[in-house]
Amino acid sequence: MEGDGGGTLTEDRTLESPNEAALLVLMEKTGYSMVQENGQRKFGGPPPGWEGPPPPRGCEVFVGKIPRDMYEDELVPVFERAGRIYEFRLMMEFSGENRGYAFVMYTTREAAQKAIHLLDNHEIRPGKFIGVCVSLDNCRLFIGSIPKDRRKEDIMEEMTKVTDGVVDVIVYPSATDKSKNRGFAFVEYESHKAAAMARRKLIPGTFQLWGHTIQVDWAEPEKDVDEETMLRVRVLYVRNLMITTTEDTLRQEFSRFKPGAVERVKKLTDYAFVHYHCRDDAVTALRLMNGALIDGAIIEVTLAKPVEGHPYGLPACPPGWGASTWDPVNAVTTEVTVKVVVMVMKVVMTKVVVMVIMMVMVNVVETVNVVVMVNVVVNVVVMVNVVVMVNVVVKVVVMMAVIYDGDDEGGSDGEFGGDG
Structure with missing residues (x-):
């Protein structure tokens, strides 16, 4: 051997x-x-x-x-x-x-x-x-903490200087200012070996581009979807939208060639999903709308890649829910409502129970000290429940912020069908 x-x-x-x-x-x-x-x-x-x-x-x-x-x-x-x-x-x-x-x-x-x-x-x-x-041979690196004023050409030039085998650079424009990037990019290499060698060279954390120490790691591999499944897709993934662009505007623009062709539109920050009744209409719209100008932004349109159990690629559809009716934002709102209602009911029930106990004790003992003591207990219990309720609301607000976040330094979009 x-x-x-x-x-x-x-x-x-x-x-x-x-x-x-x-x-x-x-x-x-x-x-x-x-x-x-x-x-x-x-x-x-x-x-x-x-x-x-x-x-x-x-x-x-x-x-x-x-x-x-x-x-x-x-x-x-x-x-x-x-x-x-x-x-x-x-x-x-x-x-x-x-x-x-x-x-x-x-x-x-x-x-x-x-x-x-x-x-x-x-x-x-x-x-x-x-x-x-x-197993997927990953050929793509995530590069974070890059200056937001650098263009794709600038990043391509620098990465080609310091690493071998670079074939492409993918940069997402900022959701609020299309002239700037989001502080990160994806660099595509000709092979997994070339990407691994580049990562080894850049990973120590001391490597700098334009005076900035960059973050380097493997990009999340894009999941392959079989050809048969893609031939049934009738949803378009639309990227690089303005934050101010509305779902009504998208519905109007994407159905100009055939009024009534769009089934529904779901927009999240600067990207959206346009659902068509018919696969052929989706393919036609893809050809017509990719590179179109909407509200001053040049959009990118591709066929959406299905994520198992979910039409958008955000939180997965829970057991027992139909994927076509599952909406991640409504789900979060519902969770907030349910948790707050439950917490309020706990506060009310706690106070009722304590008041009943207080009345019984007053009837038995009939002293001012007992009344004062019980009132203190009631107030403490109520305050604890209020603090817990506020904590729940804060956590949910943070969760919603994560869902809507589209401009974090060094973060990825979490986009359905995206390049990250």
């Missing part, structure tokens, strides 16, 4: 671990090669007879909770049940044990999805259950 520096497992090597004989048998049977380098062992990549580029994004799954003494000779046959494997990468320790996780790239997305359905929570050994989920 070759060391961590690199090499290929071949038949003429002296067998140095209990499973090497089984690995050689697996290689002979499948025709795949096996190379160990940089703390991982690659089986395949490409497989025998493969022609053309590697499989597209969405073909790889992540496998966790693998027993540390389990290797490709046992794992590969299990994962071959889902489809043809392009590459199997098992993470390795210097000791020869695996690190408990691996990446399996299939030749098709369908095989990767099948592997998730078949093998997630699969009992790989008695009492040992593995976890399988989709």
